[in-house]
Amino acid sequence: MAQRRAELEVRGLSLSFGGIHAIRNIDLHVHTGELMAVIGPNGAGKTSLLNCITGFYKATQGSIIFNGKDITRLHTHKLTSLGIGRTFQNIELFPGMTVLQNMLLARHTRSSYNFGLACLYAPSVKREEVRHHEILEEIIDFLEMQSIRKELVGSLPYGMRKRVELGRALASEPSLLVLDEPFAGMTLEEKEDMVRFLLELHDGWGQTMILVEHDMSIVMSISERIIVLNFGEKLAEGSPREIQDHPEVIKAYLGDTTDLGLNGGEEAAEERDHG
Numbered sequence: 001m002a003q004r005r006a007e008l009e010v011r012g013l014s015l016s017f018g019g020i021h022a023i024r025n026i027d028l029h030v031h032t033g034e035l036m037a038v039i040g041p042n043g044a045g046k047t048s049l050l051n052c053i054t055g056f057y058k059a060t061q062g063s064i065i066f067n068g069k070d071i072t073r074l075h076t077h078k079l080t081s082l083g084i085g086r087t088f089q090n091i092e093l094f095p096g097m098t099v100l101q102n103m104l105l106a107r108h109t110r111s112s113y114n115f116g117l118a119c120l121y122a123p124s125v126k127r128e129e130v131r132h133h134e135i136l137e138e139i140i141d142f143l144e145m146q147s148i149r150k151e152l153v154g155s156l157p158y159g160m161r162k163r164v165e166l167g168r169a170l171a172s173e174p175s176l177l178v179l180d181e182p183f184a185g186m187t188l189e190e191k192e193d194m195v196r197f198l199l200e201l202h203d204g205w206g207q208t209m210i211l212v213e214h215d216m217s218i219v220m221s222i223s224e225r226i227i228v229l230n231f232g233e234k235l236a237e238g239s240p241r242e243i244q245d246h247p248e249v250i251k252a253y254l255g256d257t258t259d260l261g262l263n264g265g266e267e268a269a270e271e272r273d274h275g
Helices: 046-053 076-082 099-110 115-120 123-142 158-171 188-203 216-222 240-244 247-254 262-273
Strands: 008-017 020-030 035-039 061-066 084-086 176-180 208-212 225-230 233-238
Touching (some): 020 046, 020 061, 020 225, 020 233, 035 046, 046 208, 076 084, 076 099, 099 123, 099 158, 123 158, 158 176, 158 188, 188 208, 188 216, 216 240, 225 240, 225 247, 233 240, 233 247
Parallel strands (some): 035 208, 035 225, 084 176, 176 208
16 A cells, blocks of 8 residues: 555644633644654543544634645545544444444445445446455455454454454545554553554555554654643653653653663664664
């Protein structure tokens, strides 16, 4: 899957619920091919920021620009068509449908035929359906889900359902992939698999990603740049090393940073860079 342009700029973004400020005056820029993490304590505004970017919340003030287009007020389905995909903190799959069926639902934004042609199952529809299935099989192979492709999602363990949700997000062929705590609730082995998939998406597929995650060892190991939120405001921005050494971030969130796995992340990055 070729790298696609995904330039996101957030300017002075604020979101309020009554008198409560969820986020206030947030500025950030995500570049094509970048893996950027957003971290902070519970209630810092991380998910609220993602919900604004993906159209679930409408910002009170500020603007969101994606590939030169103002998307601040666009609905979620329009953003999906523009190339913004999303996974959720709480899994949002259809448990009574199979893995393949859940993933097929994400292809509707890539379908060009109308209802009439679909009812007639015209040759053009058949060709397009074959193409949809080819793309899904590529994703299923990539995420190593061949053995569960026809299983009901509700029968799968939690960590595997997280993997299916990632697959469904990829099925829409997003140029920007937004991940809200993709490692939450996973076992160590499941986390290792997910890290491997995200690194391959980044390094091999050139996928642009925004990641919200509480596991700091993972964040420090795979992120290129980190934004830190605290009480709805941006506290700091920088490389993993800069964030780990930032005194205000340490005081507000990180605490003891001696066991965050940054060195291991640097070694993994060097390994990838040298083949």
